[in-house]
Amino acid sequence: MNLWLALQDPNTQWVLAGCILLGISSGVLGCFAFLRGRSLMGDALAHAALPGVCLVYLLTGSKSIGLFLIGAGAAGLLATYCITSISRHSRIKEDTALALTLSVFFGIGIVLLTYIQHSASGNQSGLDKFLFGQAASLVSSDVTTMMIVSGALILLTILLFKEFTLLSFDAGFGRGLGFPMGFLDALLMLMLLMTVVIGLQAVGVVLVAAMLIAPAVTARYWTDKLSVMAVLSGLFGAFSGALGTLLSTQLENLPTGPTIVLAATCFFVISLLVSPRRGVLVRLIRFLRLRSKVLHEDVMQALYERMEEPHHLQAGSLTFGIEEHELAEKSGKSTAAVRKALRGLRRQGYVRAVDEASGHRRWTFTPEGLKKAHGLVLNQRLWDVYHMNEDRYASQHIDVNREELASQLSDETLAQMLEQLHAYNLTPKLNQHVPAASQLHPTNRGGLSV
Template identity: 60%
Template sequence: MTFLDPNTLWVLLACMLLGISSGVIGCFAFLRNRSLIGDALAHAALPGVCIMFLLTQIKSIGLFLIGAAIIGLLASYCITAISRHTRIKEDASIAIILSVFFGAGIMLLTYIQHSNSGNQSGLDKFLFGQAASLVLSDVYTMIAISAVLLLTTTLLFKEFTLLSFDSNFGRGLGFPMKGLDGILMLMILLCVVTGLQAVGVVLMSAMLITPAVTARYWTDKISTMVILAGVFGALSGVLGTYFSTQVNNLPTGPMIVLAATTFFLFSVIFSPKRGVVIRLVTHMKVRKKVLQEDVLQVLYESMEYELKEGYSIDELAKRSGKSITKVQRAIEMLKSHLFVHVDQTGIQFTKTGLQKAHEIVLNERVWDVYYMNELDYQGFNIDKGQENIITQLNHTERQTMFKRLEDYEMMPNLLAFQANVLSDKKRSEVSL
């Protein structure tokens, strides 16, 4: 089968449409913490296909999809009913429905395959899909369903966003959240049923969730996430179809899922905000910053306590509890930033370094005072997740904290000491 073969082009178009619609709808399933709902509906569709065949004895894709949709609706109702009317949580109810319906589907499938009329039914293809069997009429069906799904998503985008992030707030505004949730479940079901023939019962959940999770690594904005998920889904469909045509008997459905997984792994490693590489680089930068600040703080507090100008690396290592190697590395970095310099008396601050160390120590001690008297500062608007507390204080609050520092004799005072030392040096140079 060549890539330019008409049948291949139909399969390519169908899988691309499936990828787009699955990625877009999967975003809202993922944000609603219903990543397994597509898996449950896909597995629940199998007994629907088998029951429809037993009733009609006809191998019709249209009839199979109708049967899958009916049983899928029953499964979604059961999931909702169990989670609402019992103490069983939604994830547990999804697992129950998935296993029960899929077990029933396997039992019916086995019965059909051992019956006289089921030997050539080929219903087992619905387990893993058979995209090569798609014909032009199937493509038309996928185009129509994809258009409906994408149009509905566009029209109800704000409502679905509200449903995904704060359904209680939406209910307070008067939106029918239960109705919107039902529409979203129906759209997931339509997407699942549409993809059964291409990727099968087992792999359909991957087509719903993998593009959505992949897109989440690249953005924090839901509109961008939905667009990216559709792009990743489409590319997965195209690449999966292309590579399956290059080797005989290579299944298209699993190749599509592998292509989607490849995009996901690439995003996990290289995405600019949450990727492993950027997180590793950020972690290394933070470690360097913390090491430098710790050494600056130790040098400052040592000089503050003893009113001594310079210290050796061994002394700083002993006082900080860090290895000599780490302190040496920190000193080299601080020298490159012009925060310290080394002369015959040892390691000393530059004017810039002294100011920087003073800010670090002052910020640290203000945090200490805040935590020691937290009940007294409940009226302060303090974000504990931020590193700097002083910049969060207004003038009055800052003076209050500084007064408490002075009462505790914790106010950093090395700036005045260093100024006196520098003045003494200048006077001695003039006298010479």
């Protein structure tokens, strides 16, 4: 069927509207469930709904959605109560309690369902549609119910947004401010339950949890603000609903519920990979960059420190340079890594090769590189001095996570440290202007230009 034709079909329009609404409300509420660490609660609630639905059918014999919602809601509440009381009153942990309640309720539901089917009271067909959902069977009255419920849920979320934010991040603080946190928690649970129940018909017991989890996790990748996250999550939910519905109209036999879930998963995987701040790719790039930066700095330090050694210095190392394998030995890296770093450094104009023609390639600094390496080595040694005498400098409020130390120090302390460096004979001896150690005096700030 053509996509445009499919959209003209009023049936498809109802289904589409239903799935989009479901996506929005489950996306928004899923955010709070996600932040409260309750993502799998939706799964448990959905499974627990089955015996509720079956009992309602057994008792009333009708298949009205409204009654089913009430039955599913009651069973969900009971399941929530079971989960909390099992994990509170025994040594069984919450995850086991969750899995236990979920499966036992579902088992009872299956018993009731098969009992209904086998007792053959006629009009029982359609009950098992709750297992996998059948979005295609949504009709206007269902969508109206969904619209009312999800509208109310979204409105309530907007009204209580501040309270729910407090609940998600710092319930103890909220209690201190006098908010009824227990009541709000229960209310949030109830709202989750309503979302699950309206989702049952569209995507089914097993997959409705995905609608709560996937959009919220996806949105988390794009923002750090809860309000933005809730909006984004609603949008992702709506898009997956729409995409899943439209895709399933295009292919025969493609069930709507799982397709919606797969669409939501696709959004998640894409975000996981390419999100600008927490995405896997970005983090990989950042990691590689950091690694290459550290490698460059290590090689520069190794080169500097090799040159600085007295016998090299006397042999005029600044002019004749150092061989690659010596640098590898000094820095503890492989020769290949050192060579790669040196090539990168040459591109940046920090080092140059000497004697390239003779086969023994040796490396030395350009004036600019020497200045940079001097800064690096000095910074490294200042840190060493700081760590050796931490108690003495404890009053300085040094942020050990920052790279540079000198800029965090007062002139006085810096002078003190340089003097200490000199006493340890650790003052960097090579400098653009003063290439010999003897000329360096601690009071000229070690040649540091800060």
